[in-house]
Amino acid sequence: MGKGRVEAFTDGVVAIIITIMVLELKVPEGDDLSALLPQWPHFLSYVLSFVNVGIYWNNLHNMFHTVQRVNGRVLWANLNLLFWLSLMPVTTAFMGENHFAPVPVAVYGGDLILCALAYGILVVQLRRLHGPETAFGRAVGHGWKEIVSLAAYAAGIILALTVNKWIGVVIYAAMAGAWFIPDRRFEHELTRHEPEGQ
Template structure:
């Protein structure tokens, strides 16, 4: 089974996710700095969410660029990832409305969705690695257990710290996104050296 249809479908879903998120952004109703500062939490939540969706899109592209085969488990794992990514606009919008960025429940739900996105991507990646040889390029370049453990640990700390301070949680979620960008850059360089 080839991956072209899976990639095309995934690209479409991710494009819709970004479109929904940007439609949630509303311009201030007044032309004052105070009105602008009122929408800053909404913009920051959009920025962090856009970073995440972008990282998953690029990583997904690179993963399937060197995947030689897929199976039914990969298809279902991909849909599981897309489900969690599709919930990001909802949690982004909830955090961005009013002062919900300081409320525990929206921040915990946002972090939980990001954590589940991470875990579902790991499931997808491991499903692909299992149908390839252990020394295949996909297994060598995408099996990053130390970074995986670090990201999951930071998510758990971020979820726990939301009960103390939601700003710490959001900073930790942003940290994971930035770590993913660094990791993605490293993977990109290694893949380009091969292909």
């Protein structure tokens, strides 16, 4: 089956997730700069989550541009990823409302792990459908960045609970920074096989 509808649905869900997150930001009470200070935990958690959701949207866009079709397993794997992404507004608000307390930071990290695992499941299903010798299969490669991300998120959770909550936040932000540059594997694979002059 074609991939157009799953791309459109994914775009719509991601847009709603970002909209819900921004609605959690409260209007400051007051008209001077000091009124903004109490809002910094909410804003910082929003920025972190916006970047993370944006990274998934960017990678999904590139990935679906590379594949030719989808099947039922891919649809369910994509829904699984969207489910965990849809919890991002809740975990973001939980972390911001509680000023980055250790347990909310760990819960946020748990959501990051589940999103990363769901993304991995989606990649596996797409590779199974298209095969390792297709443009998609070659572009995906071994996925070392994904494995490092999972280990980093797990470390962030443990360190936030046992050592210092800010260590977890810094690790999450560092991984977002590592993924911030769009994944070029798919783009390189597509341009490599384009006829000259296009």
